[in-house]
Amino acid sequence: MAEKTIARKPPHCLVLSYPFQGHINPMLQFSKLLVHEGVKVTLATTRFFIKNLHNNLPPSISLESISDGCDNDGIQEAGSYNAYIQRFWQVGPQSLVDLLEKLAKLGNPVDCIIYNSFLSWALDVAKRFGIVGASYFTHNMAVNSIFYHVQLGKIKVPVIEDEVSLPSMPKLQLGDLPSFFLTYEEDGPVLEMLTGQFSNLDKADWVFCNAIYELDKEVVDWTTKIWPKYRTIGPNIPSKFLDKRVKEDEEYDVTQFKSEDYCIEWLADKPKGSVIYVSFGSMVPFDEEQLREIAYGLRNSDRYFLWVVRASEETKLPKDFVKKSEKGLIVTWCSQLKVLAHEAIACFVTHCGWNSVLEALSLGVPTIAIPKWADQSTNAKYIEDVWKVGIRVPIDEKRIVRREDLNNCIKELMESEKGEEIKRNAIEWRTLMTRAASEGGSSHKNVIEFVNSLFSL
């Protein structure tokens, strides 16, 4: 526990999330850890994103909003993601200033802003107000390191080398780098935002990453030399799936989609380790051809499968694919952690979003990787070659995963000696993840160090 010996008003953190599901999830879980240690937390994100959230926040955490300049329709209103970023960067800083002033007027002045690292301008606002500024990286540090090296000019875009060598990391081929290195021409502003995370980071009082030391020791050690206040504080998933420290908060979440949790009942009568869980997160769209290949790959495996196909994707499914068949169930959203924790689950076919990776590692579920966008290819590289907890499905020249390749990977994971080893590795990682987040573990100690610093302000 943190040392809260002096009777005083609890320190107040404003936790500012980027308006994506994969960002607010871990930042909410981190907020809960802070609240558990006696810190007051206000969670904030953009107005449009909040409007569309199903909120189930603990009473101890209040929700506030800032404007991204697209309050009515989010990214759609801006016309493109690039245009959205530009608008957000123009409007966001002043809107954050307004929020800080409003909270101060209400008698709730903010002592510290913990901002999503994408929103690097929030650090400048914190410094203007003379309060603590903490950057929170939702991506793994290996991925962050790649963008840092672009910012330093040590990786040039476009990448023309066959391989990229970075300190404390395996050699990376172009297909292992974040997708923006392939699409840099149309994704210039996104790359700029990602490299911009480091533009003022030397002014940050703390730099947090939703990862654990044991996963990436070399990269963490290397990173801490550059930012001495860099700390791993993950995995930020509900603690009931780890060590049950924050029992009272266990069901709280914020989601864009309504869960179809009858899938948990569907799992109930399936044999242990028999079901393939398939989900590609909250954002990545697949085209019809890719969905068809995945659909038939799953059907041809002749195994049980539970597949999350978001409502916006459902019409792209092959016409002969029904929501419920003899072997398969398709839902539009589920409580992923409950599913991964279920003993019927054998493996996780995933797009390798960082939260999904951390969740699989935390629950000891082996993975089959189908990365598509952003940081996912780099995560897939680590899954297969560094942590050895999964297999990456090959892609063809159209960058499509074919049904027979998916089927082969399922067979390899479920039936081969290599698959057995991967399952053993996954269980070992589970133990390390839990230990890191438990009392006295590497991440827990870092959270306590931060909380103590807030109490001694």
Ligand code: UDP
């Ligand atoms: N998720 C969920 N239900 C689903 C699919 C995903 O609760 O049916 C959650 C998942 O547990 C994770 C988040 O949504 O916390 C997705 O984040 P991730 O980083 O994996 O991918 P993104 O959505 O950012 O691409």
